[in-house]
Amino acid sequence: MKVLLVDAFPMVRAALTGLIEQHFAGAQVQGVDTAAAARAALDQDMPRLVLLDLQVDGGFELLQQIHREHLLLPVVVISGTDDTEDALQALGAGAMGYVPQRSDLNTMVQALQLVLAGGTYVPPLKPLAQAQAPVAPAASQAWAELPLTPRQKGVLDLLARGLSNKEIARELNIGVDTVKDHVAAVLKALGANSRTQAVLIATQKARG
Template sequence: MRVLLVDDHPLILSALQSVIQGLGDDVVVTGVATGRAAREALLERQGDFDLVLLDLQLGDANGFDLLADLRQSYPALPVVVISASDRSSDVIRAIDMGAMGFVPKRASNDTLCEALRLVMAGSVYVPPMSMGLDSGRDEEVPLRSPRPASGGVASQGAYQTQPSLASLGLTPRQTDVLALLLQGKPNKLIARELNLSVETVKDHVAAVLRALGVNSRTQAVLAVSQITQQHGSFSTWRSPGPPPRH
């Protein structure tokens, strides 16, 4: 696995490199300190990276701006945000912009390694606290717990006892739609990948949001992240569907 690590703090850059390289003998980490260096590394070695770890506070660039550039130029390349911030507004913004994970720098080494494993397995990682309050620092972004398979209404903030994805009662096609939704793909692209009409995809997306008990795609990503942290990665649970068409 080839990882591009972007952080402008030398000590943190070195520490993160050591932790990530500890994931396996086949892990190669390239560390850069600026947004410009990150862009140059990606241009010089197009297709040579499997994952990008991105700090939001860079001396020469805004991390969110760089994230937007990465998602536009390299849509298939997973990006995980590593940040000193753990505000829910930053987590939600990063996921909404296409990041596959958000790991606060205060997290343990084990948490970082588990987050990277989840992302490389096709899941999304967000810190558990992002589902709740930010101690009044930001506007609340409440998420309801997914509805149990029995149809009962789960209570607010019941993420300690998340149901499994399998218990949500999604059909195989809804599961396929959810998998592509988690990759940030719009309805038109999902329709093309699954050979469905856009209207049918909209119906499936609405059904998935209802099953998860959320109101938006970003909330769905956050909810699935919480579920997979308790019950295993989404890619190991989802039913097999037709291979994506490229």
């Protein structure tokens, strides 16, 4: 598995490279420090995963480009903050995960595993501290005022737990294509550009 790591700081690149190589057997990490170098690396050999620090000059534009040109390539943003607006911006641009650098090693590994499995990762954010918590039945009650059908709210509950479309289909005993239709409807109703952004928007609305 090839991982492209985009971060301007050599010490951060070294630490993340060591973490990935230790916990993901056979992983090969290519570290670069600029958006231009990242684009060159993508042209040469497509990775399985991209880790991106948006503080890199042109980092946000790089995220948008990857989402536009390589829709199936997951990008996890490694951020120095847990600010909700920063997370919404990154997730809305196509990131499949948002991991604050303050996260402990186990959390970071679990986040990468989740994204590689087709899910999304939302950390506890300020003020959305419940965004990554396991979703209980109360979540649907909290989202009672959202413009969603009961089935769509159930799908949203499972999205909040990071489940993939296939896992949601098994959980609800429906077809994957039906799940895709429900997810598309949820995103449209909430004005979201990604599954993770939909969860954040829903939680924000529920908290008023």
